[in-house]
Every structure is written in C-alpha cells, then in structure tokens.
Amino acid sequence: AARETQTRPDGGWGWVLVVAMFVSTSLVFGLMRGLGIFFVEFVQYFEESAQAISWISSIGLAAQQFFSLLGAALCNAYNTRLVVMTGGFLSGLGLILASQATCLVHLYLSMGVLSGLGWGLVFTPMVATVMASFTRRRALAVGLGFSSIGLSSFAFNPLFQLLVETYTWRGALLILGGLSLNIMACGALIRPECRSKLFVSVGGLTEQIITVSLLCERPYLTYALGVTLLNFGYFVPYFHLVAHSRQVGFSEYRAAFIMSAAGITDIFGRIASGWFSDLGRFRVVHLLTLWTALAGVFIMLLPVSSLTRSYTVMIVISLLYGFCSGALTSMVFAVVPMIMGVERMMGGLGLLQLIESCAGLLGTPLSGWLRDMTGNYTASFVVAGSFVLLGSLTMTTLPHYFSCAEPPPPQRPVLVDNSETLNLELRQDGCSPEFNHQTAEQRER
Amino acid sequence: MIYSADRNCGSNTDAIGSGQLSSNEHQERPPHRSKYLHLSKDLMRKFLYFIHKCQCHVCFYSGDNKIENVELLNPVNLSLECIWTGNQNKQPNITGYWRKGGVEIQDSRVPVDPENQQYTLKRVFNIVSEEHLGNYTCVFENEAELDFILAVPQIGERREKPIVSYVGDFVVLTCKMEDNKPVPRTWNWFKNNGTDKEQLFEAQRYDITVNGRSAKLKVKDVSEADSGVYHCAAVYNISTSTSKMHLKVITIWEPLKPFLSILVEVVILVTAILIYERSHSKKKEAEGTNACFFSLF
Numbered sequence: 001a002a003r004e005t006q007t008r009p010d011g012g013w014g015w016v017l018v019v020a021m022f023v024s025t026s027l028v029f030g031l032m033r034g035l036g037i038f039f040v041e042f043v044q045y046f047e048e049s050a051q052a053i054s055w056i057s058s059i060g061l062a063a064q065q066f067f068s069l070l071g072a073a074l075c076n077a078y079n080t081r082l083v084v085m086t087g088g089f090l091s092g093l094g095l096i097l098a099s100q101a102t103c104l105v106h107l108y109l110s111m112g113v114l115s116g117l118g119w120g121l122v123f124t125p126m127v128a129t130v131m132a133s134f135t136r137r138r139a140l141a142v143g144l145g146f147s148s149i150g151l152s153s154f155a156f157n158p159l160f161q162l163l164v165e166t167y168t169w170r171g172a173l174l175i176l177g178g179l180s181l182n183i184m185a186c187g188a189l190i191r192p193e194c195r196s197k198l199f200v201s202v203g204g205l206t207e208q209i210i211t212v213s214l215l216c217e218r219p220y221l222t223y224a225l226g227v228t229l230l231n232f233g234y235f236v237p238y239f240h241l242v243a244h245s246r247q248v249g250f251s252e253y254r255a256a257f258i259m260s261a262a263g264i265t266d267i268f269g270r271i272a273s274g275w276f277s278d279l280g281r282f283r284v285v286h287l288l289t290l291w292t293a294l295a296g297v298f299i300m301l302l303p304v305s306s307l308t309r310s311y312t313v314m315i316v317i318s319l320l321y322g323f324c325s326g327a328l329t330s331m332v333f334a335v336v337p338m339i340m341g342v343e344r345m346m347g348g349l350g351l352l353q354l355i356e357s358c359a360g361l362l363g364t365p366l367s368g369w370l371r372d373m374t375g376n377y378t379a380s381f382v383v384a385g386s387f388v389l390l391g392s393l394t395m396t397t398l399p400h401y402f403s404c405a406e407p408p409p410p411q412r413p414v415l416v417d418n419s420e421t422l423n424l425e426l427r428q429d430g431c432s433p434e435f436n437h438q439t440a441e442q443r444e445r
Numbered sequence: 446m447i448y449s450a451d452r453n454c455g456s457n458t459d460a461i462g463s464g465q466l467s468s469n470e471h472q473e474r475p476p477h478r479s480k481y482l483h484l485s486k487d488l489m490r491k492f493l494y495f496i497h498k499c500q501c502h503v504c505f506y507s508g509d510n511k512i513e514n515v516e517l518l519n520p521v522n523l524s525l526e527c528i529w530t531g532n533q534n535k536q537p538n539i540t541g542y543w544r545k546g547g548v549e550i551q552d553s554r555v556p557v558d559p560e561n562q563q564y565t566l567k568r569v570f571n572i573v574s575e576e577h578l579g580n581y582t583c584v585f586e587n588e589a590e591l592d593f594i595l596a597v598p599q600i601g602e603r604r605e606k607p608i609v610s611y612v613g614d615f616v617v618l619t620c621k622m623e624d625n626k627p628v629p630r631t632w633n634w635f636k637n638n639g640t641d642k643e644q645l646f647e648a649q650r651y652d653i654t655v656n657g658r659s660a661k662l663k664v665k666d667v668s669e670a671d672s673g674v675y676h677c678a679a680v681y682n683i684s685t686s687t688s689k690m691h692l693k694v695i696t697i698w699e700p701l702k703p704f705l706s707i708l709v710e711v712v713i714l715v716t717a718i719l720i721y722e723r724s725h726s727k728k729k730e731a732e733g734t735n736a737c738f739f740s741l742f
C-alpha cells in the first residue's frame with residue numbers, strides 16, 4: 001500500500017511530544033543515574049560484596065540497551081503508543097516488585113531485567129517519535145528532550161537520598177515505581193497517526209542482510225569496539241561515585257550533591273559540544289575522541305582528588321567529568337551516520353546498542369569486584385577511566401582519521417523490494433540533524 | 446592522644462594505645478632494657494610543647510593549648526604538667542593550684558618559681574575509676590589556666606538521623622570505634638525503657654555480634670514496640686563510652702500513601718489525555734480532515 005510521505009509540520013503537537021520525551025527520558029536515564037544512592041543501602045542491608053550489588057544496575061542498563069532493538073521492532077508491528085505505555089508499566093512494576101525483594105536475585109530480576117526491559121521499550125521509540133515529528137527544528141527538539149538527563153540526574157540524587165532516609169530503600173523503590181508509571185502518561189500523548197517512519201522493519205529480510213553486512217566493515221567494527229570499550233567505563237561513576245564519596249567520609253547529602261554536580265554540567269556539555277561541532281571548525285570524530293579522552297582522564301582523577309579529602313576539589317572534578325560526559329554523548333550520536341551511511345543508520349544503531357550492552361553489563365560489576373579486592377574504589381575508577389581512554393584511542397584508528405576533511409559516507413545501492421522497509425523514506429527525510437548538517441557542509445566544500 | 450600505662454609498660458604496646466604514636470614508639474623502643482619509651486624525633490618536633498614519656502605506672506602529659514583531651518583506658522597514675530611562659534610582669538612567685546570539675550582540689554596550692562623564664566605546675570593524679578575522670582584545670586593564679594579533659598575514648602560516628610525499619614523486617618544497629626582508638630574490652634547494648642536503660646542480651650529476636658572494634662545488634666521481626674532509643678556501650682577497664690541511636694519502625698502504609706497518590710495522578714492523567722484525544726479526533730472527523738481514526742491499539 002502506498003504511504004504518503006508527509007512532511008511533518010514543526011511545532012504544535014510536536015512540542016507536546018518533546019515534553020513527553022523530557023519526562024520519560026528523565027524517568028529512564030535520570031533514574032538510572034540516581035541508583036548510586038541505592039547501591040550503598042543494598043551493600044549495607046544484604047551484606048554482599050560491591051561486585052554482587054553492581055550486577056543489579058548493570059543488568060538494568062544492559063537490558064535497556066539490549067531491548068532497544070525489540071522496542072523499535074514492536075513499534076513497527078504494533079502501535080508506538082502501546083509500546084511506550086507497556087514499557088512504562090513494566091519499568092514501574094519492576095521497581096515496585098524490587099521494593100519487596102528479600103534476596104539479591106529478586107533485585108536482579110525485578111530491578112534489572114523487568115525494569116530494563118521496560119526502559120528499552122520506552123527510550124528508543126520516544127526519541128524516534130520526536131525525531132519524526134520535526135524536520136527543521138529536529139536538533140533543538142531532541143536536544144531539549146535529552147537535557148532532561150542532566151537535570152534529573154541533578155535533582156534525583158538528593159531526592160533519592162531523602163526518600164531513602166525517610167522510607168528506607170524499600171519505600172523509596174516503591175515510590176520510584178509509582179513515579180515511573182508516569183511514563184504511561186507520556187506514552188498516552190503519542191498519537192496513533194504519528195506513526196514514526198524512522199523505524200526499521202526488522203522482519204524484512206533485505207534489512208537484515210544490510211544490517212549484518214555492517215559487521216564485515218572495518219569502520220563499523222572499529223567504531224563498535226571503541227564504543228564498547230567506552231561503555232565499560234562510562235557508567236561506573238554513575239553507580240559507584242556516591243559510594244566512593246561516602247567511603248572517603250562525606251555525609252549522605254554531600255555525596256549525593258557530588259553526583260548532582262555531574263548532572264548539571266552534563267546539560268551544558270551536551271549543548272556546548274553540539275554548538276561547537278556545528279561551527280564546523282573540527283571534524284566530529286576528532287571532537288569525539290577529545291571529549292572521550294578528557295572524560296577518561298577525569299574519571300581517573302576522581303579517586304585521586306578524593307585523596308585531598310577536599311569537598312571543593314571533588315565537586316570541581318565531578319563538574320568537569322559531567323561536562324565531558326555530556327559532550328561525548330552528543331558526538332557519539334553524530335558520528336554514527338558517517339560511519340554507516342544513512343540507509344543503515346537505524347539498523348546499525350540497534351546493532352551497536354546490542355554490542356555495547358555486553359560492556360554495559362560487565363563494566364560495573366568489574367568495578368565492584370576491584371573494589372572488593374582492593375578495599376576502595378581507586379582501582380575501580382582508574383580501570384574505568386582507562387577503558388574510556390582506550391575507547392578514545394581505538395577511535396583514532398578509524399579510516400581517514402588523520403585527514404582534515406570529512407571522508408564521503410559509504411554509499412550503498414538501494415534495494416527496492418515490496419516489503420515496507422524504510423530505505424526510501426530515510427533517503428527522503430534525512431535522519432539526524434547532524435547528518436543533515438554534514439551533507440550540506442560537504443556540498444559546500 | 447591516648448595514654449595509659451600498664452604493669453608491663455616496657456613490653457606491651459597495647460597498653461599505650463593505638464594510632465600513630467604507639468607505632469612510632471614501638472619502633473624506637475630499645476628492647477627490654479629501658480623502662481622508658483622514647484618518642485621518635487619526628488614526633489618530638491611535631492608536638493613542640495608536649496613532653497611525654499611513659500614510665501611504668503605513670504604517664505606524663507603537658508600541653509600548651511587551652512584545652513587538652515586525654516583518653517584513658519586503664520587505671521593509671523597520670524602526671525599532668527603545665528608550662529606557662531610568663532608575661533611582661535616577670536613576677537617572682539605565683540601561686541598555682543588544680544581544679545577538678547570547677548572545684549579547687551584541696552591541698553593543691555603550691556608556690557611556683559620561675560625557672561628559665563618558665564613557670565611549671567605538675568601533679569600526679571591517681572585515676573582509678575569513672576569518678577576520677579572529668580575536667581581537670583591547672584591554674585596559675587590570676588594569670589593563665591589550662592584544661593585537661595580526662596575521658597574514655599569516645600565513639601566517633603554519631604548517627605543523628607533515626608534508623609528506619611519496617612514492621613516484620615529486620616534491622617541492624619552498628620557501633621564502631623575508630624581505627625586510631627584502642628579496642629574496647631567488650632561491648633554492651635541497651636534500650637531505653639521509660640527512664641531506665643535495659644540491657645539487651647542474645648535472645649530469639651536479638652543477635653549480638655562483637656568484633657573487636659565494632660558491635661552489631663540485629664533485631665529480627667521488628668515490631669512497633671521496638672521503636673525507641675538504643676545505646677551501645679564500649680567497655681574499658683576504667684569506664685564505659687556510650688553512643689545512642691534512634692530506631693523508628695514504620696508500617697508499609699507510610700510509603701504507600703505517596704505511592705497511591707502518584708498512582709491516582711497517573712490514572713487521572715492518562716484518562717484525561719485519552720478523553721481529550723477522543724473528543725479532538727471526533728471533532729476532526731466531523732470536519733472531515735482526519736485521515737486516521739482514534740484507537741488505542
């Protein structure tokens with residue numbers, strides 16, 4: 001059946017969806033970043049090692065990344081609204097069940113698998129819906145939506161500390177489960193007529209071939225390896241920094257605010273790096289390696305700065321780390337279409353998330369294990385930082401890295417077939433705003 | 446700083462107390478020959494006005510700050526020494542005396558003559574039990590005074606906020622003596638019962654674990670009657686040091702209240718959004734501009 005290619009009018013209901021994305025992203029990633037507070041409580045209550053507790057959040061993270069592809073596929077098969085509302089329900093249910101946990105395995109399954117599945121069904125569809133609702137203002141809309149991560153990370157850390165102090169972790173998780181159910185309200189705002197066109201039909205055989213062919217290409221493999229290495233270390237501060245600060249001797253709220261500080265500068269990092277890369281003075285890959293390297297250095301400096309036992313120094317390093325962390329996230333997105341070409345972007349992204357979910361799964365427990373072995377978090381953070389640095393170095397091995405001009409994106413022949421794939425539509429609409437900018441730039445050169 | 450002396454002052458470092466001083470003293474000590482324990486030169490330099498040697502049964506202590514804290518574990522003959530450097534007046538003699546708890550100690554008045562422009566006041570106190578602990582002051586009459594606070598090592602971490610637990614769950618109360626303080630002989634746990642303190646013993650619902658510097662009280666199957674103030678007591682030979690904490694027991698209803706209100710809010714929001722959309726799309730159908738039909742699934 002022929003489908004009209006409508007150019008979405010910017011604005012109107014689109015901005016309502018931006019608000020929905022803002023709220024849902026904060027309840028997914030902002031919430032995930034606040035789990036460091038619960039880490040301390042779990043270690044005390046269950047009297048388990050740091051490594052055993054770390055699996056909870058890492059399973060949740062890995063599940064979110066792993067099920068992203070599933071979320072994308074389900075949206076195409078069913079209704080985006082239904083998928084997001086189900087995701088919201090599952091993530092809330094997972095946290096509610098976690099509040100009744102009597103052993104670690106309960107937490108692994110509820111807070112890890114179930115909530116992770118819910119988060120996976122929420123995040124990618126929500127982002128894609130917003131991207132589909134805008135053409136000219138896409139960058140602004142998506143950027144506004146993502147800014148919620150930093151803001152909520154800032155607000156949630158002291159809030160979670162307060163909840164834990166008033167209701168213990170059980171009551172706090174119950175309330176968080178309730179808060180997560182608000183994602184269902186966000187999902188309800190998605191109108192059925194706004195069916196996103198950016199979703200890959202994973203059922204299509206041709207699409208699968210295209211996606212798998214990515215694995216044979218060196219640029220993609222290099223990039224995937226770099227992002228995987230990055231993932232090993234990237235999340236460690238979010239789950240362990242609060243515990244580390246408490247161990248150094250700071251009180252509960254001071255430790256929570258160290259984490260919040262990283263959240264504030266995360267917002268600025270994202271915006272600043274997006275603006276800076278738009279200036280066009282430097283190649284996106286170069287900026288990516290720069291921010292990644294800096295983030296790795298600051299992660300390593302976190303335990304070093306705590307040796308000074310100075311609160312100010314820790315806050316400063318945390319601010320710097322948050323900035324680089326946000327900055328590199330913007331760049332990671334922007335590099336993708338350059339490596340894969342526009343046609344394969346969605347499938348490639350899904351595959352990338354699948355690959356990096358292993359690193360997300362293993363990174364934090366590794367850090368926890370190091371803490372158990374050494375007695376403090378110094379080794380954990382140094383190792384995490386070095387993984388991030390390694391990821392940065394890996395990306396310097398991308399082809400044409402050292403040339404000043406952007407190499408042409410790989411061209412793929414268009415496969416015309418009858419199944420409803422999005423190849424044609426993708427070429428017409430364009431994808432990420434960064435890609436749009438870059439092709440325009442190339443035309444100018 | 447911790448001082449004490451034991452019968453076997455020359456061979457037992459535990460009696461001295463733990464922390465930086467004792468380890469250094471241990472290294473510098475000549476083996477079994479001298480009854481004196483020497484401080485390393487480093488520490489001598491650090492504490493300029495502190496002169497202390499440990500002799501069997503007696504510890505010396507002197508200071509130049511306004512208040513000195515002296516931590517004691519065992520009964521000891523403690524010698525306290527105050528050195529005052531004088532002022533412009535250069536009086537030939539001054540009366541010095543000692544106070545305990547603000548009250549002048551009988552027969553403690555002595556005349557003090559300056560030696561090398563310094564006035565020294567020294568006295569040996571026999572500290573045997575708890576009533577001998579307290580606030581001792583050496584006074585150079587009308588000129589200067591210095592306080593010595595003699596006490597058992599205090600438990601460092603104080604938990605200001607109440608510990609919360611749920612009915613039917615278990616809760617663990619912990620007390621820990623800092624690493625640089627000596628290990629208590631034993632630990633006891635108490636609970637406030639009206640105006641009295643009632644000691645808790647290992648029982649069906651209570652699990653007490655003592656591990657040198659730390660003590661844990663695990664209360665199983667908590668009920669609302671378990672709410673209240675608990676004390677942990679670190680017992681030393683000379684006295685006991687306590688710390689208190691507040692246990693608050695709540696039912697599941699406490700967090701359930703905000704949870705249910707959030708639930709209600711979500712239901713209202715979702716219903717409102719869906720109703721609004723239904724009416725909106727009906728309007729559009731009526732106008733004939735709506736290509737899609739409203740559906741939830």
